[in-house]
Amino acid sequence: MSMLEIKNLHASVDGKPILKGLNLTLNKGEVHAIMGPNGSGKSTLASIIAGNDAYEITEGSIEFEGKSLLDLEPHERAAAGVFLAFQYPVEIPGVSMMNFMKTAMNEIRAQQGLEPMEPAAFLKRVREKQALVELDAKLANRSVNQGFSGGEKKRNEVFQMAMLEPKLAVLDETDSGLDIDALRIVAQGVNALRNTNNAFLVITHYQRLLDYIVPDVVHVLANGKIIKTGTKDLAFKLEAKGYDWILETEKA
Amino acid sequence: MAEEQDKLLHEITNREYEHGWSVDLEAETLEPGLTEDTVRFISAKKNEPSWLLEWRLKAFRHWQQMTEPHWGLMHYPPIDYQALSYYSAPKKKPELASLDEVDPELLKTFDRLGISLQEQKMLAGVAVDAVIDSVSVKTTFKEKLAEKGVIFCSLSEAVQEHPDLVKAYLGTVVPIKDNFFAALNSAVFSDGSFVYIPKGVRCPMELSTYFRINAMNTGQFERTLIVADDDSYVSYLEGCTAPMRDENQLHAAVVELVALNRAHIKYSTVQNWYPGDKNGKGGIYNFVTKRGNCLGENSLISWTQVETGSSITWKYPSVLLKGDGSKGEFFSVAVTANAQQADTGTKMVHLGRNTSSTIISKGISAGQSNNSYRGLVKIAPSATGARNFSQCDSLLLGSHCGAHTFPSIEVDNATGKVEHEATTSKIAEDQIFYLNQRGIPTEKAVALIVNGYCREVLDQLPMEFAVEARKLLEISLEGSVG
Ligand SMILES: Nc1ncnc2c1ncn2[C@@H]1O[C@H](COP(=O)(O)OP(=O)(O)O)[C@@H](O)[C@H]1O
Ligand SMILES: [Mg+2]
Numbered sequence: 001m002s003m004l005e006i007k008n009l010h011a012s013v014d015g016k017p018i019l020k021g022l023n024l025t026l027n028k029g030e031v032h033a034i035m036g037p038n039g040s041g042k043s044t045l046a047s048i049i050a051g052n053d054a055y056e057i058t059e060g061s062i063e064f065e066g067k068s069l070l071d072l073e074p075h076e077r078a079a080a081g082v083f084l085a086f087q088y089p090v091e092i093p094g095v096s097m098m099n100f101m102k103t104a105m106n107e108i109r110a111q112q113g114l115e116p117m118e119p120a121a122f123l124k125r126v127r128e129k130q131a132l133v134e135l136d137a138k139l140a141n142r143s144v145n146q147g148f149s150g151g152e153k154k155r156n157e158v159f160q161m162a163m164l165e166p167k168l169a170v171l172d173e174t175d176s177g178l179d180i181d182a183l184r185i186v187a188q189g190v191n192a193l194r195n196t197n198n199a200f201l202v203i204t205h206y207q208r209l210l211d212y213i214v215p216d217v218v219h220v221l222a223n224g225k226i227i228k229t230g231t232k233d234l235a236f237k238l239e240a241k242g243y244d245w246i247l248e249t250e251k252a
Numbered sequence: 253m254a255e256e257q258d259k260l261l262h263e264i265t266n267r268e269y270e271h272g273w274s275v276d277l278e279a280e281t282l283e284p285g286l287t288e289d290t291v292r293f294i295s296a297k298k299n300e301p302s303w304l305l306e307w308r309l310k311a312f313r314h315w316q317q318m319t320e321p322h323w324g325l326m327h328y329p330p331i332d333y334q335a336l337s338y339y340s341a342p343k344k345k346p347e348l349a350s351l352d353e354v355d356p357e358l359l360k361t362f363d364r365l366g367i368s369l370q371e372q373k374m375l376a377g378v379a380v381d382a383v384i385d386s387v388s389v390k391t392t393f394k395e396k397l398a399e400k401g402v403i404f405c406s407l408s409e410a411v412q413e414h415p416d417l418v419k420a421y422l423g424t425v426v427p428i429k430d431n432f433f434a435a436l437n438s439a440v441f442s443d444g445s446f447v448y449i450p451k452g453v454r455c456p457m458e459l460s461t462y463f464r465i466n467a468m469n470t471g472q473f474e475r476t477l478i479v480a481d482d483d484s485y486v487s488y489l490e491g492c493t494a495p496m497r498d499e500n501q502l503h504a505a506v507v508e509l510v511a512l513n514r515a516h517i518k519y520s521t522v523q524n525w526y527p528g529d530k531n532g533k534g535g536i537y538n539f540v541t542k543r544g545n546c547l548g549e550n551s552l553i554s555w556t557q558v559e560t561g562s563s564i565t566w567k568y569p570s571v572l573l574k575g576d577g578s579k580g581e582f583f584s585v586a587v588t589a590n591a592q593q594a595d596t597g598t599k600m601v602h603l604g605r606n607t608s609s610t611i612i613s614k615g616i617s618a619g620q621s622n623n624s625y626r627g628l629v630k631i632a633p634s635a636t637g638a639r640n641f642s643q644c645d646s647l648l649l650g651s652h653c654g655a656h657t658f659p660s661i662e663v664d665n666a667t668g669k670v671e672h673e674a675t676t677s678k679i680a681e682d683q684i685f686y687l688n689q690r691g692i693p694t695e696k697a698v699a700l701i702v703n704g705y706c707r708e709v710l711d712q713l714p715m716e717f718a719v720e721a722r723k724l725l726e727i728s729l730e731g732s733v734g
Binding site: 051054074075077078079083084086089092093094095100103104105143160164 | 680686689690696700705706708
């Protein structure tokens, strides 16, 4: 059984089709990268996996560990082990990172039938994971994402991922706007979590991230479909030649 | 998402009021009606000195000449003042040497409110003067307070034991003719709390009163007087819940605060009275006059309120800034859901030199409710160097509710500086989705966002009550997503 199995996915927003028959299979232990031109539907795919109901699914299916993901509410998907590192993390004024993280952790645990985490264990985990992504401990007392720099927001997403230890993590352009050091830190976070029981879907524009997070498979998403699937070499080729050559072959 | 929101809105609208139950306390209740005889009866019942009876009668006669104000943004059927009963006292008035002597029904009441006296007794640091239907039945921690010379008792008791203090200050901040409801209160006030903090004393604990309206058709007319002498400090918390009723219950309280030189009074309210059913039927009408007088130089009066209950709230905790360098603060969260109506705000009246005031108001409306901020900042000709900062934010949950702000600014001294900021917003869908994605269900997500939105105000509450207020916010907004 694969971890994520997307079949013939069609989705639209406000009646406008965006995904047009997308297929994707991701097994546990694997890292897949998705690349593609702007506006091709990468964030849409990520949002749909996470359960954003701004998008209407008109056809197709998404299975997660053999069960339909589409039947679950977003918070239930999170409890099932789906995590999305947002391309544009949202600010929540007045809610401290700590309170937010504790609530998230315990709501997920409650759905899994577990007791709330002991405060001491929680704090220990916070410190560990902050260190992993080199996130300033002071940020924990600040409101969620408020006044965070672009890089801090992205590292904060990886911090949350590390805290929640999901089975499937979708990273939506977590590398965009990062300098090389921040990029290395983000990759370090992902690599530390990587194991044989989880899987990552890494959406990126740049091949350089894939130097740090080495993918097993690279897909190209264009016009709402996966139009090419290959190995890491495909990413190099895209970096060097752009997308036009694939789009051309596609048409031909 | 719209459909889901409708469902959630429907759920909250149909949610039963948590504190909706009533306890039989064998109340001794006066027949409905209000005449001079009623006033005399109350005064006699309390064995009051003649000056106080005269004071009440003067108020009553004046009240008879007045008409109910209707300038608030509220709609409700006319109140028949003759149909209300103006006195109700628990028959068993326990001599509270120990808790064993307390009416078990009463203890049950407190248990249900989550503030059992046993607990309170153990929870060092909190003294509770519990007012059940007009008569104060329990005061704890009295001795500890007495050591410091702090007086904390029911107003009736203070009238007997500290008549000079009461006489010197009663009605000095809210005069009997101040407004319709204050006049009514002055005529028929039942009981309330009295606090006196002597010179230089920092009150060693939070003083807390849980009010509770209990008998059928009983108007509730609390009257509280707090006097903080030079260089003293006191933090006072008022919390309220009321059982479910079919008829609207009128509540017209008066609170007077007096801060002398360099005194600091912090007055916090968590109000959770029965808001009525989803159409607003049966809820509490809350017409309150709260005012503080910063009489002394460099004194400070700070109002913090979290208002989630009542079907109608008409309330403007205000500060008269008389002493030079005195400060007034108003921190408010007002939540309305279903058919609730709140018209609340503050008045900051700057009279002294270099006085300053801060107003932070957060209005949250859901359902078909209406939530208005009404404020006045007045800088008198004498108030050289006065400053005010006001921030009034409104948050709308759903599209059938209303938020309104009526800020009024009168500056009669050219050195006065007044800043006013106002915002109206909705909870963004992407905020909810972000929290959902981290495993937090929508209701909880809304509560978290709203709590964050109110943080500046909640942070003002004493720690133990902030927790309660957060819970209340969560309960009163369950399902109100927009
Ligand atoms: N919520 C939305 N409302 C309207 N259009 C949207 C929405 N989300 C995405 N789109 C449109 O869908 C297309 C794909 O967007 P997106 O998934 O963000 O692309 P990518 O992440 O690959 O750059 C774009 O044309 C974008 O404008
Ligand atoms: Mg995108």
